[in-house]
Amino acid sequence: MSRYECSAKKAKYGADSTAKKIDSSESWREKRKQYLTEKAKDVEFPTASEAKLEPKFMYDNETFVIHICFKCRQANRKMEAVDIDEEHQKLELVLCKICRSNYNIQRRSKFFNHELLLFKMSMEG
Numbered sequence: 219m220s221r222y223e224c225s226a227k228k229a230k231y232g233a234d235s236t237a238k239k240i241d242s243s244e245s246w247r248e249k250r251k252q253y254l255t256e257k258a259k260d261v262e263f264p265t266a267s268e269a270k271l272e273p274k275f276m277y278d279n280e281t282f283v284i285h286i287c288f289k290c291r292q293a294n295r296k297m298e299a300v301d302i303d304e305e306h307q308k309l310e311l312v313l314c315k316i317c318r319s320n321y322n323i324q325r326r327s328k329f330f331n332h333e334l335l336l337f338k339m340s341m342e343g
């Protein structure tokens with residue numbers, strides 16, 4: 219197909235394919251909403267102890283990866299970075315129970331499903 223034929227086809231069918239994209243996008247959203255609604259029935263909100271943060275365990279690695287929900291992101295955008303000295307700044311982090319609990323789950327999962335397995339493999343290998 220030449221470049222001209224391709225762009226002519228786009229012009230001819232452009233409106234139809236745009237309408238189909240919107241329809242399939244809306245049905246995808248609706249299906250995803252139905253799927254999430256069904257899955258949400260089986261999950262429970264985290265308890266206070268599941269969401270308890272312990273800084274002595276939070277900074278064991280050189281990377282700090284945390285998933286933050288929209289409300290927490292909004293809250294953190296309002297926080298200020300405070301100068302401690304010429305080298306350091308202090309950031310406060312506002313996290314809801316779900317974000318805190320998920321962070322703890324991530325940290326434990328990394329330990330049990332990655333670090334421990336790698337350790338075991340190195341012992342056996």
Ligand SMILES: [Zn+2]
Pocket residue numbers: 286287288289290291313314315316317318
């Ligand atoms: Zn949150």
